[in-house]
Amino acid sequence: MVGFVAGVATPFVAMHGGRWILAGAFLTLVTVVCDQIYPKLAARAGEQSRRSRVFVPLAARLVEMAWLYGLWKLGVPAGVVVAAGGLTLMHEYVRARGQIAGLRDVGIVTLGERSMRGWVVLAGYSVAGIVALASTFYSGGMVTGIVTIATTAWLLLAVLGFVQLAIVVSTAFKRE
DSSP states (O other), rough: OOOHHHHHHHHHTTOOOTTTHHHHHHHHHHHHHHHHHHHHHHHHOOOOHHHHHHHEEEEHHHHHHHHHHHHHOOOOOHHHHHHHHHHHHHHHHHHHHHHHOOGGGGGGTTTTHHHHHHHHHHHHHHHHHHHHHSSSSSHHHHHHHHHHHHHHHHHHHHHHHHHHHHHHHHHHHHHH
């Protein structure tokens, strides 16, 4: 719950620019750390509940859409944001449908995974926040450029991850 709240709050803090971008980076860090801790806690507690199997991925997608909204508010072109979000949703959809179809191989880790997206957003907000603080005058263009590079990196990882997953799913169906 902490990671979800921090993730959803990120864009509403970071979009104010300047030092607030670093606050957004901190909130992103909280979310990324919670993402790393939650599976370990769930494993200790035993099997995941059916409820968490539905709502944890939903919360993760909502946080990712919030991150993209924040990046867009900082100046990333809408096309890059929509493409990154769309490919992310397609990646997760194909994985979920593959699991429903009984494919075991779709659990592989790809380049487009949530953890990678989180680290990319964290890097983007962190570097943009440092630049916004370090410059003697606020340079919105530099901040926009930095977060655009981060979002483009997300998009490229999403493309590569989706291709990896599509190959695995295709191969798994051929073996049946």
